[in-house]
Amino acid sequence: MAEGEAEVPAETGGGGGEPPTRTLEPGVAPIKAQYLTTKEQFHEFLEAPAGQVKADGETESGGATGNGVAEPEAKRARLEDGQSGGGQTEDRKEVEEEEGAAGEPREHKKAQKRARGQHKNRPHLKPADHDSNRLCPSLVQGLSAMCLFGDRCRYLHDVAAYLEQKPPDLGSRCPVIETLGRCPYGITCRFAGAHLAGGASPWGPLPPPVRNGLDKALQRQLRKHQVRFQRSEEALRRLSQSPLSGVLPEPFDGDTVGPDAGVAPGSPLQTCGPLTDEDVVKLRACEKKRLDFHGKLYLAPLTTCGNLPFRRICKRFGADVTCGEMAVCTNLLQGQTSEWALLKRHPCEDIFGVQLEGAFPDTMTKCAELLNRTIDVDFVDINVGCPIDLVYKKGGGCALMNRTAKFQQIVRGMNEVLDVPLTVKIRTGVQERVNLAHRLLPELRDWGAAMVTVHGRSREQRYTKCADWEYIRECVQAASPMPLFGNGDILSYEDAERAMQTGVAGFMVGRGALLKPWLFTELRERRHWDISSSERLDMLRDFTRFGLEHWGSDTRGVEVTRRFLLEWLSFLCRYIPVGLLDRLPQKINERPPYYLGRDHLETLMASPRADDWVRISEMLLGPVPPNFVFLPKHKANAYK
Ligand SMILES: Cc1cc2nc3c(=O)[nH]c(=O)nc-3n(C[C@H](O)[C@H](O)[C@H](O)COP(=O)(O)O)c2cc1C
The missing domain is CATH 3.20.20.70 (Aldolase class I)
Structure with missing residues (x-):
């Protein structure tokens, strides 16, 4: 065993005898052996349509997620057959090594530079709901049919044409109405059908508004x-x-x-000598607020x-x-x-x-x-x-x-x-x-x-x-x-x-x-909370609700919410469910090897691929617009 490698007993799922051992590479999270898989099998598993998997007649495990995606245990077992204890991380490692795994020697300086911080060459795409197919704000609330910009207005004025190309509603309850009591997005809201049911908030008195807007x-x-x-x-x-x-x-x-600028190592910090605060800054008349x-x-x-x-x-x-x-x-x-x-x-x-x-x-x-x-x-x-x-x-x-x-x-x-x-x-x-x-x-x-x-x-x-x-x-x-x-x-x-x-x-x-x-x-x-995938999805659903409330419930707001959700998903996929770990707690600098979760959604949530994050976003915010591409801003899966 190479220096620094640890031997971890692999769980056998309750069989008797000496548990086999497997070798853990340094910097790799210790996941129970029965959940490990290979990159190919992981993606093959996620690519199989959930319906097709069910049609195989295999038993479901972990329960339904509430989204019609549930994973058959037997399918996971079949995929596990091909795995070996230590090699399953190779492909993932290849990518991540470039991005810099903690504690591992890095061979290429260039790769190290590439890995730093941000994806700098992200595609800059037009927003899904660009001006030429947005309804003129003068019409949104039906407050006025008069647009001050006349022929020069860049927005649509034909309400029927707008409604024809408007994507379908995303739900029967408008999150903005539920919080603010009214929805300023009117017919452009992606929950506009709910407006017809009445504008009152079902939750009683409205909360105080968000503060710190720019006047x-x-x-x-x-x-x-x-x-x-x-x-x-x-x-x-x-x-x-x-x-x-x-x-x-x-x-x-x-x-x-460098070290010579300002504060030199080993030399005392340059200061302004015996000056006190009072010399430099006149004491303020009012008391400063304190915070503990x-x-x-x-x-x-x-x-x-x-x-x-x-x-x-x-x-x-x-x-x-x-x-x-x-x-x-x-x-x-x-x-x-x-x-x-x-x-x-x-x-x-x-x-x-x-x-x-x-x-x-x-x-x-x-x-x-x-x-x-x-x-x-x-x-x-x-x-x-x-x-x-x-x-x-x-x-x-x-x-x-x-x-x-x-x-x-x-x-x-x-x-x-x-x-x-x-x-x-x-x-x-x-x-x-x-x-x-x-x-x-x-x-x-x-x-x-x-x-x-x-x-x-x-x-x-x-x-x-x-x-x-x-x-x-x-x-x-x-x-x-x-x-x-x-x-x-x-x-x-x-x-x-x-x-x-x-x-x-x-x-x-x-x-x-x-x-x-x-x-x-x-x-x-x-404590360690072995949170279920459906609880995690509920949390994401709350985020999208808050997002639509904050960025808007029209198509533009939906797509802004999606972008921020996707940025977050690029980090969330690094979480390893507590029940899957051989040793607690998870360490932030350890790479998860490829693993299959206890249900389909748990597996999907572990995917490091942007396409799979997009799938999760579609469960919550409907289908992405045509030609949608996503590359996260931060290189979240750099094990840094
Ligand atoms: C996505 C991301 C964005 C960040 N943005 C800021 C920021 O705006 N201001 C700041 O002071 N630090 C920022 N940081 C650094 C964090 O505040 C924190 O100092 C750093 O991540 C180390 O803490 P951690 O190991 O708990 O992540 C950012 C870090 C990440 C991962």
């Missing part, structure tokens, strides 16, 4: 640069007059960032996947703190609708923050002032962990860890104009072997950060190595008494308990929540 008048002012930032100007003036400015002139060149983060379950900010409907799912499962997806401060200052959408807060999000990214004290401070005035949040977070080139090369995200003067001005400036706590998310450092966080933490505490989260990996590492919780332990000491949150690789209550032993005030969960949002329940109840 049109403010948007116009922002676009015309008519918004004044008095507090920011004062704060920035004070900062520029203080010995801070000029002490650390840091021209930034993203390509030359201790022991709270924090759902990490997650671009694309951490959208509002997903956060609602996590709240239901027990998350305490939620945070919007990273928003770019300059886009917010320009009043960009899509960027402001990232700030929206659902009423169930009772401890909610937004996360900002930016490279300069003036834009970050002004943005903080703008948000302080216009939206309802409990805290504002700065993303100083963002590794992506686009952000890093401009001096934002992780680059700020090496630009301490700018970093300081950003934190002090924002802190001065905010009435809510300012938190910061950082990494261990930029380079793999050069830890910076412990040096920055005392500074961050002095600059006024209310809490800092340390993601236990460097920018260079991305997800290739396990998070370094021993280093996070060191960081706790360095940050004290400021509360420190740890972040990285938490997928079970055991992981969480180990994390808490480092002395952190709490931890943040990222991919763990994407793989299994019920993790928050597991953490609260200290």
